[in-house]
Amino acid sequence: MVLCRVNSLNNLLMTRISTHARNVSTTRLSGDNTQDKVKGKYDIIIAGGGMVGCTLACAMGKNSLLSKLKILLLEGSPDKKFVLKPEYSNRVVALNQNTKSLMNSIDVWPHVENMRLQPVRHMQVWDACSEALISFSSSDILDDDVAYIVENDVLLEAINKELKSNAIQNVDIVYGAKIAGYDSPKALGREMRNLVKMENGDCYSCDLLIGADGVNSKVRQSMGVQYVSWDYDQMGVVATLHLAEECENTTAWQRFLPSGPVALLPLNSTTSSLVWSMGTAQAKHVLSLSDESFVDELNDALWKQYPRSSAVDACVSWVGAALRRAGLPDGAQRQLPPSVRAAAPASRAAFPLGFGHSARYVAPARALVGDAAHRVHPLAGQGVNLGFGDVKDLTQFLSDALYAGLDITHPSPLEKYESGRQRHNVPTQLASDALCRLYSLQLVPAVLARSVGLQLTNALHPIKKMIMSHATT
16 A cells, blocks of 8 residues: 555655656746746755755755755855865854764765864863853763864765765755846746746746845845844954864864853864954954964964953852762863964955844745754754754655655745754744844843853753753754
8 A cells, every 4th residue: 555655655756746847948938027937847956055955955856855846956056166265264163963964965965074173072162250050071971972073175075966966956055146036926838936026137046945045135125034043242253263283173162251252163183163242343454464473373262261250250269168078970070181383374354243033934835944044043053964964854854755655845844944943943043033132231130140050050061961852952
């Protein structure tokens, strides 16, 4: 019975795909008093070919049911030949275990390993205004690495290698695609379809339009959904750093300063990547410094003793003593971060930081993934991982819909995707926002509350494990 049902579904899918796959490059449609040349008809169009968009196309191409659909990926940048340079890029991502599993499932991870990555086996986060800290290690997540630091361009190249391989036959890619706008689903014969208009006059149609086009998503704007956003009046300063001494360098370091967190992410035994959040005016000042002055200011940020409250120090000391008496970690197992010797030439840059969340991830025949749906402060390193979680869930729900005999635009799978992802993404975003705001306060009660909270969280292993479990899914 099961085999008969599968064969019946496959036959139904093949019939449907052959219908949708017709190339109608000579057909012309009337809409809004204009004539749009339809260059191709697709089941799914993905607008945006960044890391999340390309991964979604790859995941759909690898899925046994979705691979029977015709998919178009529109990427605004030209197709550039990638060369792995000895120098590290200044833009990196911290990939969690869930993302690694996704990349393994679509055969991308071996390409990353063949280029380069650095495992993070330990993490230490501490407050510049007190002695409080929290540390994580690989043993906290069942002997897996805490994360993996990978350069953005390395990861994108790995995804593209698999996407363009012979293993995927149903995905077309258009590079240099400049999208002029989108028309709401409208009737093309007996079908209701989206229209994607290009600046060169071409037009593509599809059943399901997916926006993977970033923070300023045009797909989201075309959906007319509410988008909650605010700026932090901060910038993230990034750079590639050379350490003063060679070390194992598998620890990620993050210190919360009064001006914002500064983080060192390991790249190899002598090199780390910097992500330093600070006010916009300060960021512009830091970018204008000479190389030597920049390194001096960075080392100050990592090592400088900031003014402290005697009341906070006394309370933190008392809590630490109580934890020791109870046989729990007291936060005293502090390790010292490495000193920075130099910044790689021309590696300093900055980007604005903000928060954003779309009230809806889906609309009739449309869906959002990645930064098009949500934007988060980088202090927890979760931004791109949330996007990859979107990819995994959307692919699964659409595949389940086809197996159940539903269309990919049926409201049920799209609404399941939206509700499932929002239940995960919103708490992560709000927690990151709350931490950003809490650590920006220098009032004694705020410093005391966060210091004691950090101590207690570090001491209670089940809570640490719960935090890591949420961060890796």
